[in-house]
Amino acid sequence: MAKFKFPKGEEREIEDIKGKTIQDVVGKRKDYLVAIVDGVPKDLTFKLTGSENEVEICDFSHPVGKDTYWHTTSHILAQAVKELFPDVKVTIGPAIENGFYYDFDTQGYAFTPKDLEKIEAKMIEITKLDLPIKRRELSRKEAIEFFKKLGETYKIEILEEIESDTVSIYEQGGFADLCRGPHLPSTGYVKAIKILSSSGSYWRGDEHNARLQRIYGISFPKKSMLDEYLKMIEEAKKRDHRKLGKELDLFSIQEEVGPGLILWHPRGATIRMVIEDFWKNEHLKRGYQLVYTPHVGRANLWQTSGHLDFYRENMFPVMKVDEQEYFIKPMNCPFHILIYKSKIRSYREFPIKYAEMGTVYRYEKSGVLHGLLRVRGFTQDDAHIFVREDQVEDEIKKVLEFTLFMLKSFGFEDFSIYISTMPEKHVGSIQMWELATRSLKEAADDMGLSYEIDEGAGAFYGPKIDVVIKDALKREWQCSTIQFDFNLPERFDMTYRDKDGTEKRPYMIHRALLGSFERFLGTLIEHYGGNLPVWLSPTQVKVLPISEENSEFARKVYKTLISKNIRAELDDRNEKIGYKIREAEKMKVPYMLIIGRKEESMNGVSLRVHGMGDKGFIKLEEFLEYINEKIEKKEVGY
Numbered sequence: 001m002a003k004f005k006f007p008k009g010e011e012r013e014i015e016d017i018k019g020k021t022i023q024d025v026v027g028k029r030k031d032y033l034v035a036i037v038d039g040v041p042k043d044l045t046f047k048l049t050g051s052e053n054e055v056e057i058c059d060f061s062h063p064v065g066k067d068t069y070w071h072t073t074s075h076i077l078a079q080a081v082k083e084l085f086p087d088v089k090v091t092i093g094p095a096i097e098n099g100f101y102y103d104f105d106t107q108g109y110a111f112t113p114k115d116l117e118k119i120e121a122k123m124i125e126i127t128k129l130d131l132p133i134k135r136r137e138l139s140r141k142e143a144i145e146f147f148k149k150l151g152e153t154y155k156i157e158i159l160e161e162i163e164s165d166t167v168s169i170y171e172q173g174g175f176a177d178l179c180r181g182p183h184l185p186s187t188g189y190v191k192a193i194k195i196l197s198s199s200g201s202y203w204r205g206d207e208h209n210a211r212l213q214r215i216y217g218i219s220f221p222k223k224s225m226l227d228e229y230l231k232m233i234e235e236a237k238k239r240d241h242r243k244l245g246k247e248l249d250l251f252s253i254q255e256e257v258g259p260g261l262i263l264w265h266p267r268g269a270t271i272r273m274v275i276e277d278f279w280k281n282e283h284l285k286r287g288y289q290l291v292y293t294p295h296v297g298r299a300n301l302w303q304t305s306g307h308l309d310f311y312r313e314n315m316f317p318v319m320k321v322d323e324q325e326y327f328i329k330p331m332n333c334p335f336h337i338l339i340y341k342s343k344i345r346s347y348r349e350f351p352i353k354y355a356e357m358g359t360v361y362r363y364e365k366s367g368v369l370h371g372l373l374r375v376r377g378f379t380q381d382d383a384h385i386f387v388r389e390d391q392v393e394d395e396i397k398k399v400l401e402f403t404l405f406m407l408k409s410f411g412f413e414d415f416s417i418y419i420s421t422m423p424e425k426h427v428g429s430i431q432m433w434e435l436a437t438r439s440l441k442e443a444a445d446d447m448g449l450s451y452e453i454d455e456g457a458g459a460f461y462g463p464k465i466d467v468v469i470k471d472a473l474k475r476e477w478q479c480s481t482i483q484f485d486f487n488l489p490e491r492f493d494m495t496y497r498d499k500d501g502t503e504k505r506p507y508m509i510h511r512a513l514l515g516s517f518e519r520f521l522g523t524l525i526e527h528y529g530g531n532l533p534v535w536l537s538p539t540q541v542k543v544l545p546i547s548e549e550n551s552e553f554a555r556k557v558y559k560t561l562i563s564k565n566i567r568a569e570l571d572d573r574n575e576k577i578g579y580k581i582r583e584a585e586k587m588k589v590p591y592m593l594i595i596g597r598k599e600e601s602m603n604g605v606s607l608r609v610h611g612m613g614d615k616g617f618i619k620l621e622e623f624l625e626y627i628n629e630k631i632e633k634k635e636v637g638y
């Protein structure tokens with residue numbers, strides 16, 4: 001007897017399973033893709049021994065189901081390529097985050113778009129044949145013989161490095177691949193396929209090895225799911241913050257400066273300034289104190305903090321100044337601790353909350369750098385909170401509330417929350433871990449937030465809560481972290497004098513609400529596709545006189561706007577009005593105020609809203625009221 005778990009959550013104890021395949025037990029259904037048998041993924045054709053405890057059936061919504069689906073499609077791809085190009089040698093073809101790829105040795109030939117079309121058509125043909133996919137186990141020696149006959153030298157190379165004596169191959173039609181599995185029962189399970197691209201790659205990712213051709217693709221059980229996915233990637237391309245950052249003249253990354261280092265152009269800097277001002281004010285309202293700290297610090301500081309022992313590979317190399325070793329800071333924490341330690345602290349002073357827009361530098365491999373999202377220099381919206389034990393719960397509630405307030409202010413409404421708890425190896429007493437973890441859970445409960453617990457996934461120095469936002473395309477972005485630290489107060493011997501005169505250690509909490517300004521701006525640009533809410537738009541209004549004779553009045557309008565703290569620009573160039581409008585639309589300026597003879601005579605403007613067209617005549621005072629409300633309420637639409 002074993003417990004069977006089904007995709008929709010149903011659970012059933014089933015008897016007499018010995019000697020039957022999983023498919024014999026649960027029936028053949030196109031949405032049953034693969035099973036997890038006592039924690040190990042298995043084919044549905046796997047024969048049960050009768051000693052199993054739990055069998056979980058996975059459909060496409062399950063990560064293992066999806067992985068198996070895409071991995072099987074990569075075998076279908078390899079089969080199609082082998083049928084069309086018999087001389088090509090196969091290498092490996094894993095499932096990836098979105099879809100799959102397969103690497104082929106084509107002896108230098110690069111697949112053309114026409115080839116890819118043919119390959120896709122062949123793959124569809126193979127799925128229509130609904131070929132059974134069969135697993136066969138054989139000895140390593142037999143497998144080497146098998147692939148020798150096929151001339152698949154890469155498979156032989158892999159086999160020669162495998163330690164175990166038995167290996168498995170999966171066969172479908174005339175195609176066989178060395179593979180651990182599991183796979184779908186037959187090729188007909190795959191319904192909608194799309195080849196996405198091809199590119200050059202190297203055997204084992206090493207440029208000294210043979211050059212290969214990689215084909216990327218994706219597949220789904222329904223055509224509508226594929227269509228939706230393709231629409232999503234089209235939309236994501238349009239929203240790419242690197243593309244929009246250039247078009248809207250927000251920032252640049254230049255070789256001459258170095259990879260992963262951001263130059264903020266005036267328009268990007270304006271957005272950042274608005275966010276920073278808002279951020280500062282909200283912190284001051286909540287009892288935070290702002291601090292500024294240097295970009296470099298002596299080696300012994302990073303020794304005390306433990307960074308040199310545990311974080312060195314993420315740090316920029318050492319600098320020598322006056323025979324002393326310095327490092328550029330990868331984190332702000334040690335500096336804030338030294339401000340805390342600059343005098344004797346009393347229990348009366350708590351909570352102590354130091355906030356800083358702290359610019360840090362971390363070494364990231366050049367291959368992983370990505371626009372504003374993965375960089376080498378960035379500014380964290382950092383804070384360190386020091387509290388007494390009796391203040392922990394209250395302060396955690398406040399900081400979680402603050403987090404959600406900030407994210408909602410930017411128009412994010414969809415969050416996933418994860419709490420990571422004590423790992424096996426840790427510092428700090430059990431009692432501290434319990435208090436900290438309980439306070440994180442209670443804060444989330446109090447706010448009516450659901451969360452997932454990542455059991456044992458916390459850092460060794462304390463539990464944490466992560467807030468992940470979902471953007472307009474339902475993609476997830478990690479922003480906020482609230483992280484306890486039981487380690488640094490020890491390492492720096494932080495103390496305060498308690499009511500009873502004894503010396504105690506404070507609790508320390510690291511937190512970033514937005515993460516970093518760079519990453520957060522990247523997220524904002526992609527979420528809004530560049531159409532930022534009015535309060536964040538670098539240029540909120542463009543004043544556009546139709547001809548020279550209206551430019552004096554236009555200038556008066558422009559001056560009124562900027563005197564009321566509206567970020568306005570005047571475009572009084574001697575250009576056609578249509579051209580000026582097109583340019584303003586391209587720069588995604590929310591409001592265009594068009595001024596001709598009629599508008600001037602009626603002492604007002606014609607309002608044009610970005611992406612929505614002409615809204616007709618409006619008095620300037622009325623427009624000011626309208627835009628100010630949008631700004632004050634941080635409204636998302638124009």
Ligand SMILES: [Zn+2]
Pocket residue numbers: 071075170177178179180181
């Ligand atoms: Zn495989």
Ligand SMILES: [Zn+2]
Pocket residue numbers: 331332333384510511
């Ligand atoms: Zn910190």
